[in-house]
Amino acid sequence: MVWQPHDYENIPGTYVFDGQRSHAGYALNRMAFSFNSAANREEFARDMDAYCRKYGLSDEQREAVLGGDFLKLLHLGGNVYYLAKIAVFHGMNVQDAGAAFQGITTPEFQAILDRNATGFTDKLQQKGGYWHG
Amino acid sequence: MARIVGGVTTSHIPAISNAMAKGLEQEPYWKRFFDGYEPVKEWLAKVDPDIAIVVYNDHGLNFFLNQVPTFAIGCADHYENADEGWGIPTLASFEGDAPFSWHLAESLINQDFDMTTCQEMLVDHGFVTPMALMWRHLPNWPVKAIPLAVNTVQHPLTSARRCYQLGKALGKAIESYPEDLKVVIFGTGGLSHQLQGERAGIIDVDFDLECMEHIIHDPEWMTRFSNTELMEKAGTEGIEVIMWLVMRGALAPKVNVVHKHYHAPISNTGAGVLVLENPAS
Ligand SMILES: [Fe+2]
Numbered sequence: 516m517v518w519q520p521h522d523y524e525n526i527p528g529t530y531v532f533d534g535q536r537s538h539a540g541y542a543l544n545r546m547a548f549s550f551n552s553a554a555n556r557e558e559f560a561r562d563m564d565a566y567c568r569k570y571g572l573s574d575e576q577r578e579a580v581l582g583g584d585f586l587k588l589l590h591l592g593g594n595v596y597y598l599a600k601i602a603v604f605h606g607m608n609v610q611d612a613g614a615a616f617q618g619i620t621t622p623e624f625q626a627i628l629d630r631n632a633t634g635f636t637d638k639l640q641q642k643g644g645y646w647h648g
Numbered sequence: 649m650a651r652i653v654g655g656v657t658t659s660h661i662p663a664i665s666n667a668m669a670k671g672l673e674q675e676p677y678w679k680r681f682f683d684g685y686e687p688v689k690e691w692l693a694k695v696d697p698d699i700a701i702v703v704y705n706d707h708g709l710n711f712f713l714n715q716v717p718t719f720a721i722g723c724a725d726h727y728e729n730a731d732e733g734w735g736i737p738t739l740a741s742f743e744g745d746a747p748f749s750w751h752l753a754e755s756l757i758n759q760d761f762d763m764t765t766c767q768e769m770l771v772d773h774g775f776v777t778p779m780a781l782m783w784r785h786l787p788n789w790p791v792k793a794i795p796l797a798v799n800t801v802q803h804p805l806t807s808a809r810r811c812y813q814l815g816k817a818l819g820k821a822i823e824s825y826p827e828d829l830k831v832v833i834f835g836t837g838g839l840s841h842q843l844q845g846e847r848a849g850i851i852d853v854d855f856d857l858e859c860m861e862h863i864i865h866d867p868e869w870m871t872r873f874s875n876t877e878l879m880e881k882a883g884t885e886g887i888e889v890i891m892w893l894v895m896r897g898a899l900a901p902k903v904n905v906v907h908k909h910y911h912a913p914i915s916n917t918g919a920g921v922l923v924l925e926n927p928a929s
Contacts (some may be wrong), residue, residue, distance in 0.1 A: 521876075522876045529844070531803055532844075534803070534804070537802050545714075548712045551731050586846075595843045595844035595885070599843075600732070635911075648680050
């Protein structure tokens with residue numbers, strides 16, 4: 516019983532959601548999937564600890580859910596789309612989570628995004644044929 | 649005979665649906681992004697399609713990780729949107745075309761693409777965001793819609809090459825249907841973005857524009873990338889761009905470019921919009 520290695524494990528700061536992670540995170544992601552129902556969200560909000568136990572999360576996963584430690588949850592097999600359903604309870608959206616993964620503030624994270632896109636309109640002009648507004 | 653009038657590419661992120669729900673389209677942050685869809689809407693009004701085939705991935709609404717089909721097609725009379733857990737209002741249901749769907753499924757399976765057929769299918773933001781981008785200004789959806797879901801969530805994923813081949817088979821499937829239908833295909837998702845990990849926040853404008861140009865003129869270029877290479881360049885979520893190749897494969901080798909639009913960032917994403925028209929045959 517050996518999980519096979521993959522070349523994508525060498526991409527830095529990246530946790531490709533594959534069979535191994537999905538296997539490890541199954542209970543966690545299954546709990547997050549249940550949050551598609553408003554009644555389940557209310558039950559979770561009333562007693563998060565009990566709800567995590569009901570879904571059979573590991574102690575580590577449960578503590579990371581309660582503490583809103585999203586990098587830890589990635590390490591423990593959380594899928595980012597499912598973690599987004601949990602982040603709502605911590606008042607976080609995907610940009611807040613993106614910042615939290617790096618231990619920076621959301622404005623700092625947004626500044627990275629802006630920097631990465633800097634000058635894109637010049638590049639559109641070089642390529643030609645793009646809508647300008 | 650059914651005829652493919654063209655294809656459209658678009659991002660489908662929930663932040664777009666959220667902005668539409670809140671009426672933020674003319675806010676400075678969003679204006680340029682949304683204004684770039686006006687020519688798309690004009691083109692759609694002109695070609696007046698009967699059917700939209702929406703190629704998208706489910707992000708945890710219809711498919712949980714207990715069962716993950718690589719390729720799935722809706723074969724129902726209608727499709728419902730539903731609560732994804734983060735408070736964006738649910739949109740009106742979509743009318744399907746079951747006989748056409750089953751024809752497509754049968755033709756694709758006969759062409760060695762073993763589709764999962766779905767007679768009940770909740771459609772998530774990946775499907776409804778593009779529909780709303782194109783047609784929210786109308787009182788009712790003006791087309792019947794067919795969801796075609798590609799797994800881009802749980803690896804192993806299919807490849808860019810395979811998506812392109814699926815598109816070619818889809819083109820044959822559509823064009824072998826005897827009813828006179830005008831079909832538009834939406835290739836959704838992308839472009840570069842990574843939501844997860846310390847690498848979250850990457851946007852690669854150069855790669856995004858290379859993708860847009862090559863999707864138009866040389867889609868085979870895209871098919872030479874492995875999924876690992878695509879994730880290195882476009883991010884773990886940017887790999888959704890492989891779904892554009894399903895749309896592109898269904899179109900003619902040479903297409904007319906009606907519209908090109910790019911904006912970045914919207915939320916965490918580089919957003920690319922193409923309108924490609926099949927030459928009149
Ligand atoms: Fe997506």
